[in-house]
Amino acid sequence: MLVRLLYASRQSDPSTSATESILSQSRSHNMASGITGILCYGGDIFLQALEGGRKQVSELYGVIQKDPRHKDVELLLYEEITERRFGGWTMGQVNVAKLNMSVLLKYSETPELNPYSVSGKVSLALLEELMATAAIIGRA
Incomplete structure (x- = not known):
């Protein structure tokens, strides 16, 4: 089962x-x-989408919660899926500092990455737009 x-x-x-x-x-x-x-990052904030098997994704999230490089880890969305949206990346990246701020304003009150102030669905929509507009790099 994919999640x-x-x-x-x-x-x-x-x-x-x-x-x-x-x-x-x-x-x-x-x-x-x-x-x-x-992985989308701006300032000191990370927004990350993970897709894969339920067990593997859940185990990785548990590791991330304990990772000393992260703090204030907050689950925004968890869902079963029928197909991957980010299947072409082992981990694509977006540096928000290099984006047109109007993209962030489309999904937020301010032109800053702050997934803590919007819903998980809104954050996912932002990531999908970044993917559609080729703002994602690191297609490794």
Whole structure:
């Protein structure tokens, strides 16, 4: 059974380059586990979608909750799916600082990434638009 999990977190130490570390680790681990997804980051906030088998995604989310690079981990959406939306990426990435701010304003009150202030469905819609507009890089 396939599932999609969407969560938000904050970078524990914004002075470090946790994003590159997370991406590197995700890309090497996720392929073997059958997990695909996308990581969107801006400022110290991460928004990540994970797709794969229920057991694998749930186990990975448990690891993320304990990862010292993350804090304020919050589950935004968990659903059974019939097909992957982010199947082409072991972990695609979006740097919000390089986006046109109107994309963020379309889904939020302010031109900043803040998945804590919107629903999980809205955050997923943002990720889908980023995918449709080719704002995702790192198609590893």
